Amino acid sequence: MQITIPKKYIILDVFAAICILVSFILVMFFTPIEMTMGYVQKIFYFHVAHAWIGMLSFIVAAAASFMYLIRKNSVYDLIAESAVEIGLYFTIIAVISGSIWAKPAWNTWWTWDPRLTTTTIMAFIYAGYQFLRQSLDNPDKKGRILALYCIIGCISVPLTFFSIRGYRSIHPVLIGNTSQGMGMTPPMILMMIISIFSFTVLYLALMQHRFLYAKIKEETEAEKYEMEYEDE
Amino acid sequence: MKKFIITLHALIRKDFTIERHTREIFLVMFFFALSILFILNFVLDTDIKARNSGAAGLIWIISVISGQLCLNQIMSLEEENDMLQSLLSAPIPLTAVYLAKTITCFFGMYGMTLILFPLYSVLYNVSLYSANLLWIAALGCWGYASLGVIISTMTIQTRMRDILLPVLFFPVIIPLIVAVVKVTQTVFTGETLNSASTWISQLIIFNIIFTTIGIISFDSLIKD
Numbered sequence: 269m270q271i272t273i274p275k276k277y278i279i280l281d282v283f284a285a286i287c288i289l290v291s292f293i294l295v296m297f298f299t300p301i302e303m304t305m306g307y308v309q310k311i312f313y314f315h316v317a318h319a320w321i322g323m324l325s326f327i328v329a330a331a332a333s334f335m336y337l338i339r340k341n342s343v344y345d346l347i348a349e350s351a352v353e354i355g356l357y358f359t360i361i362a363v364i365s366g367s368i369w370a371k372p373a374w375n376t377w378w379t380w381d382p383r384l385t386t387t388t389i390m391a392f393i394y395a396g397y398q399f400l401r402q403s404l405d406n407p408d409k410k411g412r413i414l415a416l417y418c419i420i421g422c423i424s425v426p427l428t429f430f431s432i433r434g435y436r437s438i439h440p441v442l443i444g445n446t447s448q449g450m451g452m453t454p455p456m457i458l459m460m461i462i463s464i465f466s467f468t469v470l471y472l473a474l475m476q477h478r479f480l481y482a483k484i485k486e487e488t489e490a491e492k493y494e495m496e497y498e499d500e
Numbered sequence: 501m502k503k504f505i506i507t508l509h510a511l512i513r514k515d516f517t518i519e520r521h522t523r524e525i526f527l528v529m530f531f532f533a534l535s536i537l538f539i540l541n542f543v544l545d546t547d548i549k550a551r552n553s554g555a556a557g558l559i560w561i562i563s564v565i566s567g568q569l570c571l572n573q574i575m576s577l578e579e580e581n582d583m584l585q586s587l588l589s590a591p592i593p594l595t596a597v598y599l600a601k602t603i604t605c606f607f608g609m610y611g612m613t614l615i616l617f618p619l620y621s622v623l624y625n626v627s628l629y630s631a632n633l634l635w636i637a638a639l640g641c642w643g644y645a646s647l648g649v650i651i652s653t654m655t656i657q658t659r660m661r662d663i664l665l666p667v668l669f670f671p672v673i674i675p676l677i678v679a680v681v682k683v684t685q686t687v688f689t690g691e692t693l694n695s696a697s698t699w700i701s702q703l704i705i706f707n708i709i710f711t712t713i714g715i716i717s718f719d720s721l722i723k724d
Contacts, residue, residue, distance in 0.1 A: 396664075399660065400658065
C-alpha cells in the first residue's frame, strides 16, 4: 500500500520545527539563570510544556470519546486513539524530566506530591487504555469499550487529585498561589508561554500524522476482520 | 418496574445457585485473602505500631486484591456455554444484568471484608470493633463492585481477559481506596466521624458516579 503524506501537513511540520528550535535557543542562551537552582531550572520550560500537552491531550481524548458514544462516528475514536498515545508519551517525559529537575532542586528523585502522584496514575490509566486497544478485535465494540474506559479514566483523575490533595506538597505552584511560587521574573514567564505555545504547535503537527496513521490502520484492520469473519 | 425487580431477583438467584453448586468464587476468594493475611505476619512481625496504624490500609488492600478474583469469575461464568448470548437475546433489560452482577459481587466483597476485620483483630491482637464499620464497608464494597463489574465486562471481551483486569481497574479505583481507608482509619483511631466527612462525601460521590455510568452504559458495553 502506497502511503502519501498530504502536502498541507508539511506546513505545520515546518512551523512546529521552527517553533521548537527557537524555543530551544531562547531557553539555552537568552533566558536568565535562576539564582539558587542555576542551569537545571531551564528543564522547567520543557517540563511544564510536556505536562500541559499531556493534560490537553487526555482532555481531547475524553471529549472525542464522548462524541464517539453520541455520534458513533469512527473519526472520533481515531482522534481519541491518537490523543491518548501522544498524551501518554508527553506525560511520561514530563514525569521523567520533573524527576531529573527534582534531584538537584529537592534532593530527591521522587516525592509523593499530589501533582506527581496524580500525573503518574494518569499515565497508568492511559497505558491501560493502550493495552485495552491492542487486545480488542471487533471494531464496533472496540470503539464503544475504549470510549467508555477513556471517560472513566478522565473522571477518576480529578477524583484521585482531590483524594490526595491533603498530602504534603513541595511542588512549585506556577499559577494562583504566590507563597509557593517559583518567583519567576517577567522574561521567565514570557519564555514559559513561548515554550508552551511551541509544544502546542508540535502537538498539533504530531496529531495530524498520528491521525492519518490511525485511519490507515483502521482500514487495514477492518479488511482483516472482515476476511477472518468470512472464513469463519 | 415489577418486571425489572423480578428479573433482577432471578439473575441474582442464578448467580448464587451457581456459586452454591460450584463454590468457585467466594470460597476461593476467602482463602486467598486468608493466605495474604498470614503472609503479612512475616512482614509485620512484632511491630505492634505498624499492626495498629496500618490495619485499615492492609485490610482494604487484601479485600481489593482478593475481590479481583470475584470480578474475574463473575463475568467469565457467563461466557461458558454461551450463556452471555442467551442473556443478550432474552427479553430482559440489560441494566438488570449489570445490577445483578454488581449486587452479587457486592455481597461477596462485603461478606469477606466483614470477616477480615475480626480476623485481623484476632490474628494480630488489635481491637478493631465498631458498628460504623458495617456501613463504611458497605460503601467501599459497593463502589468497588459497581466500577469493577464495568471494567470486568470490558476485559472479558478482550484477548488478554483476566490479565488486563488489574491493569485497567486498580488505577481508576484509587480515589475509592484512599477515601475508604481514611474513613476506616478514623474509626480505628476513635475519632468522631465528623473529621472524616470529606472522605465520606467522596465515597458517596464515587458510588453515585460509577453506579450511574454502569446503569447508563452497560447496554452499549455488552451488546454486539
